[in-house]
Amino acid sequence: MSSTFPNRVTEMLGVEIPIVQAPMGWIARAQLASAVSNAGGMGIIETSSGELDAVRIEIEKMADLTDKPFGVNIAQAFVRDPDIVRFVIDQGVEFVTTSAGNPTKYTSTLKEAGLTVFHVVPTLHGALKAFEAGVDGLVVEGGEGGGFKNPRDVALMVLLPLIASKVDVPIIAAGGMVDGRSMAAALALGAEGVQMGTRMVSAAESPVHENWKTSIVEAAETDTVFLNRHTSPALRALRTERSEALELDTETNAMTALVGSTLDLYFGGDMNASLALTGQVAGRIESVESVADIIATCARECRARLDELAGTYGGA
Structure with a gap:
């Protein structure tokens, strides 16, 4: 290897x-x-x-x-x-x-x-x-x-x-x-x-429903919410009507939103059936791409960026 x-x-x-x-x-x-x-x-x-x-x-x-x-x-x-x-x-x-x-x-x-x-x-x-x-x-x-x-x-x-x-x-x-x-x-x-x-x-x-993928692609960097600061575990999820209602709730355990209905969101596409666990980086994702392209592009760009930085600052 x-x-x-x-x-x-x-x-x-x-x-x-x-x-x-x-x-x-x-x-x-x-x-x-x-x-x-x-x-x-x-x-x-x-x-x-x-x-x-x-x-x-x-x-x-x-x-x-x-x-x-x-x-x-x-x-x-x-x-x-x-x-x-x-x-x-x-x-x-x-x-x-x-x-x-x-x-x-x-x-x-x-x-x-x-x-x-x-x-x-x-x-x-x-x-x-x-x-x-x-x-x-x-x-x-x-x-x-x-x-x-x-x-x-x-x-x-x-x-x-x-x-x-x-x-x-x-x-x-x-x-x-x-x-x-x-x-x-x-x-x-x-x-x-x-x-x-x-x-x-x-x-x-x-394997997730296209509705979730589309929501990620369309999301801004501010379109996730952090839930359950008052208990554990906390959760970061895509901003939806369901998750936004829990954002400032300091009594409800947001984990209850994951019980029984998760698969309706994941594979049924109902974005308010549960919580779409998603990171802030959704705001930087602009398209659905194959895994092979994601990994190859990432590796190539990383090497290029490191080389660029070395060329700019290597002689300093």
């Missing part, structure tokens, strides 16, 4: 380009993940939906769709099966991300089984705890990203260099990652790879 980004992330993950696809529930399945892996990045299969029988089938599909590496995510707050670690190990994957929970819970068992483990962290405290637990790397997630968040959100521009200055493990930057310019910025701040969520939700191979 050769890489135009030779670093610890590409070496550990066995990928050509250090772009990881976020593990969105029901979305991060074989259709999308295989496209990411085939394009040189790291596709991830989710388990947060709790539908492990379906997830097992999706992982089996991956063998027919790609011969490239892929991983699995364990979102601890949504684990329903106490044997989730054995489930993941039995799938034969070599890379796992853990999130939404204590990094000491699964890290040692996964590493003893030979897996590479990255833990998702939204704070320096969480990063230090994961480092002490022995993780191989971190996914550092800024509050501008979509999905489940820390109620005390910190922007990636602050969080990433802070954590990079305190721990010496490979870092994948998440939140606001969409193109070569943002990827180059993440590398400059101390990351060795990036994770894309909203950009992958809007991709051609994403």
Whole structure:
């Protein structure tokens, strides 16, 4: 395997380009993940939906769709099966991300089984705890990203260099990652790879309804809302009539909006049936593109931007 980004992330993950696809529930399945892996990045299969029988089938599909590496995510707050670690190990994957929970819970068992483990962290405290637990790397997630968040959100521009200055493990930057310019910025701040969520939700191979993709393309940078500051987890979602009604609500747990009706939005296209978990970077997405084009363009533009900066400032 050769890489135009030779670093610890590409070496550990066995990928050509250090772009990881976020593990969105029901979305991060074989259709999308295989496209990411085939394009040189790291596709991830989710388990947060709790539908492990379906997830097992999706992982089996991956063998027919790609011969490239892929991983699995364990979102601890949504684990329903106490044997989730054995489930993941039995799938034969070599890379796992853990999130939404204590990094000491699964890290040692996964590493003893030979897996590479990255833990998702939204704070320096969480990063230090994961480092002490022995993780191989971190996914550092800024509050501008979509999905489940820390109620005390910190922007990636602050969080990433802070954590990079305190721990010496490979870092994948998440939140606001969409193109070569943002990827180059993440590398400059101390990351060795990036994770894309909203950009992958809007991709051609994403299984979500076209209404959601269209809403992302049409969104302004101000068209997301941050919900549940009064409880946990907090959420960042696309601004809709449903989500806007919860934006300043300090009593209702916005998680209730996800119960029972999520799939009506995801795959039925009813944008007010639930919450469309989406990051602020929707304001920078202007079209639906294939995963292959997204990753290739991002890598090419990142290299060009880094070369341009080196040419401008290298002799200073």
